Amino acid sequence: xxxxxxxxxxxxxxxxxxxxxxxxxxxxxxxxxxxKGERRSTRRGQSVEFADYRNYSAGDDLRxxxxxxxxxxxxxxxxxxxxxxxxxxxxxxxxSRSMDYGEPNKLEAARRAAAALGYLGLASMDRVSVAFLxxxxxxxxxxxxxxxxxxxxxxxxxxPRTERLTGLAxxxxxxxxxxxxxxxxxxxxxxxxxxxxxxxxxxxGTRSQLSVLHLLAPDELEPEVPPDARLVDRETGHxxxxxxxxxxxxxxxxxxxxxxxxxxxxxxxxxGAYVLVPSDLDLADLLFDVLRRRRIVE
Amino acid sequence: MIAPLALIGLISLPIxxxxxxxxxxxxxxxxxxxxxxxxxxxxxxxNAPWQRLRFSWLLLVQxxxxxxxxxxxxxxxxxxxxxxxxxxxxxxxTSASMSTRTDDEDRxxxxxxxxxxxxxxxxxxxxxxxxxxxDSATVMVSETHDTDAALEAIARIGPTQLEGDLTDxxxxxxxxxxxxxxxxxxxxxxAAGDELPATGVGAPVLVERVGSTDANQAISALSALRxxxxxxxxxxxxxxxxxxxxxxxxxxxxxxxxxxxxxxxxIPAGQRSEALIGTVPAAAxxxxxxxxxxxxxxxxxxxxxxxxxxxxxxxxxVGDGSAYLENALALLPRLELYAVGEGGYADALDQADAAxxxxxxxxxxxxxxxxxxxxxxxxxxxxxxxxxxxxxxxEEAPAIDRPDPDEPLLRFVxxxxxxxxxxxxxQLADGLRAVVTSTRGxxxxxxxxxxxxxxxxxxxxxxxxxxxxxxxxxxxxSNLVDFLLxxxxxxxxxxxxxxxxxAVNVDPSLERVVLSTSNGDRTTSAxxxxxxxxxxxxxxxxxxxxxxxxxxxxxxPERAGALLGSTAVNLFxxxxxxxAPGDAERLVxxxxxxxxxxxxxxxxxxxxxxPLALAALALLAVEWLLFHRPTRRSLRRAFGxxxxxxxxxxx
Numbered sequence: 001x002x003x004x005x006x007x008x009x010x011x012x013x014x015x016x017x018x019x020x021x022x023x024x025x026x027x028x029x030x031x032x033x034x035x036k037g038e039r040r041s042t043r044r045g046q047s048v049e050f051a052d053y054r055n056y057s058a059g060d061d062l063r064x065x066x067x068x069x070x071x072x073x074x075x076x077x078x079x080x081x082x083x084x085x086x087x088x089x090x091x092x093x094x095x096s097r098s099m100d101y102g103e104p105n106k107l108e109a110a111r112r113a114a115a116a117l118g119y120l121g122l123a124s125m126d127r128v129s130v131a132f133l134x135x136x137x138x139x140x141x142x143x144x145x146x147x148x149x150x151x152x153x154x155x156x157x158x159x160p161r162t163e164r165l166t167g168l169a170x171x172x173x174x175x176x177x178x179x180x181x182x183x184x185x186x187x188x189x190x191x192x193x194x195x196x197x198x199x200x201x202x203x204x205g206t207r208s209q210l211s212v213l214h215l216l217a218p219d220e221l222e223p224e225v226p227p228d229a230r231l232v233d234r235e236t237g238h239x240x241x242x243x244x245x246x247x248x249x250x251x252x253x254x255x256x257x258x259x260x261x262x263x264x265x266x267x268x269x270x271x272g273a274y275v276l277v278p279s280d281l282d283l284a285d286l287l288f289d290v291l292r293r294r295r296i297v298e
Numbered sequence: 299m300i301a302p303l304a305l306i307g308l309i310s311l312p313i314x315x316x317x318x319x320x321x322x323x324x325x326x327x328x329x330x331x332x333x334x335x336x337x338x339x340x341x342x343x344x345n346a347p348w349q350r351l352r353f354s355w356l357l358l359v360q361x362x363x364x365x366x367x368x369x370x371x372x373x374x375x376x377x378x379x380x381x382x383x384x385x386x387x388x389x390x391x392t393s394a395s396m397s398t399r400t401d402d403e404d405r406x407x408x409x410x411x412x413x414x415x416x417x418x419x420x421x422x423x424x425x426x427x428x429x430x431x432x433d434s435a436t437v438m439v440s441e442t443h444d445t446d447a448a449l450e451a452i453a454r455i456g457p458t459q460l461e462g463d464l465t466d467x468x469x470x471x472x473x474x475x476x477x478x479x480x481x482x483x484x485x486x487x488x489a490a491g492d493e494l495p496a497t498g499v500g501a502p503v504l505v506e507r508v509g510s511t512d513a514n515q516a517i518s519a520l521s522a523l524r525x526x527x528x529x530x531x532x533x534x535x536x537x538x539x540x541x542x543x544x545x546x547x548x549x550x551x552x553x554x555x556x557x558x559x560x561x562x563x564x565i566p567a568g569q570r571s572e573a574l575i576g577t578v579p580a581a582a583x584x585x586x587x588x589x590x591x592x593x594x595x596x597x598x599x600x601x602x603x604x605x606x607x608x609x610x611x612x613x614x615x616v617g618d619g620s621a622y623l624e625n626a627l628a629l630l631p632r633l634e635l636y637a638v639g640e641g642g643y644a645d646a647l648d649q650a651d652a653a654x655x656x657x658x659x660x661x662x663x664x665x666x667x668x669x670x671x672x673x674x675x676x677x678x679x680x681x682x683x684x685x686x687x688x689x690x691x692x693e694e695a696p697a698i699d700r701p702d703p704d705e706p707l708l709r710f711v712x713x714x715x716x717x718x719x720x721x722x723x724x725q726l727a728d729g730l731r732a733v734v735t736s737t738r739g740x741x742x743x744x745x746x747x748x749x750x751x752x753x754x755x756x757x758x759x760x761x762x763x764x765x766x767x768x769x770x771x772x773x774x775x776s777n778l779v780d781f782l783l784x785x786x787x788x789x790x791x792x793x794x795x796x797x798x799x800x801a802v803n804v805d806p807s808l809e810r811v812v813l814s815t816s817n818g819d820r821t822t823s824a825x826x827x828x829x830x831x832x833x834x835x836x837x838x839x840x841x842x843x844x845x846x847x848x849x850x851x852x853x854x855p856e857r858a859g860a861l862l863g864s865t866a867v868n869l870f871x872x873x874x875x876x877x878a879p880g881d882a883e884r885l886v887x888x889x890x891x892x893x894x895x896x897x898x899x900x901x902x903x904x905x906x907x908x909p910l911a912l913a914a915l916a917l918l919a920v921e922w923l924l925f926h927r928p929t930r931r932s933l934r935r936a937f938g939x940x941x942x943x944x945x946x947x948x949x
Contacts, residue, residue, distance in 0.1 A: 097330075098330040098331035098333070099330070100330075101328075101329070101330030101331075102330060106330070190330065190331070192330065192331035192333040192334075193333070194333070217330060220329075220330060220334075225327070226325055226327065227925070228324045228325065229324050229325050229326075229327045230324040230325065230326045230327065231327050231328075231329045231332050231335050232326050232327065232328050232329065232332075233329065233330075233331055233332040233333075234328055234329065234330055234331070235330075235331055236332075238332055238336075239326070239332070240332045240335045240336055241324055242335060242338075243352075243354075245354070245356075248338065251338050252334060252335070252338060255334055255337060255338060256334060259334065
């Protein structure tokens, strides 16, 4: 039976969910978790996967001594093992008014992408934390684990939500301050906020592995502007008068490319990844092709 | 430039720029965020009514268009040497042959184009007179410096169905040229036909010859005779082929609009074919002959004839009995012919008067009565003096001089192959005119009005000529009788030439009459006033049938709408039917020869506003493209491409 949201059309059908279970979110850094999961941890512990030796010191668990090495070398070594632990997957969805735009709607595309990525985390027995960023605050649901919580996840993502203002930096800072656990952090946003760099800086500073899914509508990538138009910002109501000729569109595209390069470079310097996602990109293509090639899922 | 005032239009340039600087009312377009746009247009001041002028291809193109249109409006020109004098008289031939039209040739349009070309070659400051010439000259515009007015006048010139005669136009040109020694006469003509103007001109003549085709056949004669007591008319039709190629044309005969006869006629090149048709019902009033199909000149493909009313006049033939003359007179349906010898002449007149049936025409064959009757009379081979004049011996083997082709008494009469053994040398009485003369000047045929009676004369014995053996004889006899008895067909003659006006007598009590002209397809009517019992009919300008009727609203209801007379108007002009372009040099030679004379060099003005206008049109197209050009995105849509996710590609 497909897992569905309560208020909206189903995010995915069962077949798609089964396909999703073949994937898992990649973790480039080894992280220390709180309980055993299906991921390797930087903490050496009690598992079957050998990691290294170190000299014995008083107080070490005698069961970890490598007696074979002692027999050969007459020195005491303690065997170190990689301990498999869980990670926390943070999925942040920008719910500002600028996201409630485009054909297909960017916020709807963000909800579906967040649902799919969240389901990946749940299916991998990772802790999944999902939050909407908007109005200077982060509205997060309680972290959850396991596929049985998928419905709860989908319901949360399906809630009607568009914030009046973005306040992306403040919302990101608020989330970073109270987040618990580290692991992959996926920010799905159009980043159309003056404080987008501050937001990225705060999120990257959490030692989580930040991936930015930069979601833009098709007409934000290739705008068609009438010769004499007054562009009205859905979020702020601010208007900009333009004369839509090819020269202007060329300059817009150049600015867009520069902006993407700036974000990509900023994120890359902090060990993160940047992916531009047109809102009309098919979700399956995003997950099984784009994100896979970018090693965000594997 | 001719119109420098048009430079005022340059004021449009700053106005266009001002429109670009003026802040326009813009259409609101909601977007997700203006985050990126703000960084692009930060220099826009939100509330100022004016904005900074920025480069725009559209603005550039519009400024160029405005500048070019203003430039064209000033009518710029360059100068070049001209072959024309400062005073030009442009004569455009509008005679019937100029209406020649085939798939490849529209002679009238060619003439207008040549005429326009002459105007464009006019020297700087030169003046021009435009004259349209058919059988007379019409000044379209006189001695103007305004080339636009000249071009408009040329546009109004169209061909007529009239015979061409440049005499009037040359006389007019001479008068104009006499006022300015530096004059040129330019004649735009096909130079078709043999007739030259009767007068030369005192200025050099340039001829712009137009036309090339000669493919034309024409109905050159049509005559209908009512045979006494017969059920059919005798119809005579001649079709001429002046072209250089043999032709076969289908001749159709219509009686009162109904087709009654049709036949194929083979007409050798440069000759004519004749047909005697006896199938037309005698009751017919109007006969139309038509060459079916088309040729280069349509005006001579139709001809009309009015059949004389069945009204007989008693005619008395006095003489020894000439079988030729008797037969020719007996053929005329309007005559009831009686014959008597010289001795019985006086008694015959008396008896007729006593019986109340007087004779209306006397024909004297070889005799001259002592007392000339006060009746219309035809004298044939008069041996002595009479009312017609005096006889002074004989002329042996007289050669027939070329007759006047417009002579109505010789209508359809071809005398080129007629020979006369000997003829009387006659001194004509006052009132008579020679219709046919010998090369020595003796009148062979004459007609006129003497002492209130119409007289005719044939100055030779018919037995000493081959005229009675030719078809010309009955036609000549018929024409002479028509002249001697003019009232037989009502107030109008049975035919009248194109371009001729006519004054006729009608009932003096009439105030108005209606003249209608019909060519079978179209009828036009005009009301004419009656002044002192006379009506002046305007010159006929088209082939057809003219009818004169009492006005429908005449005070006497019994005569309202009554037919007063009919007449046929036909082209019948060998000069116009021969449409082959002629020798232009003959006209050139009629001008003042300028060899050895040095005319001061003239400069012509070549206007070049039209390439500017073309450039403005091209720029308008560019402006349209710039305004409606497809965006790159719509092109990508059209070709199925979509934006690739940046950063989504594999490294």
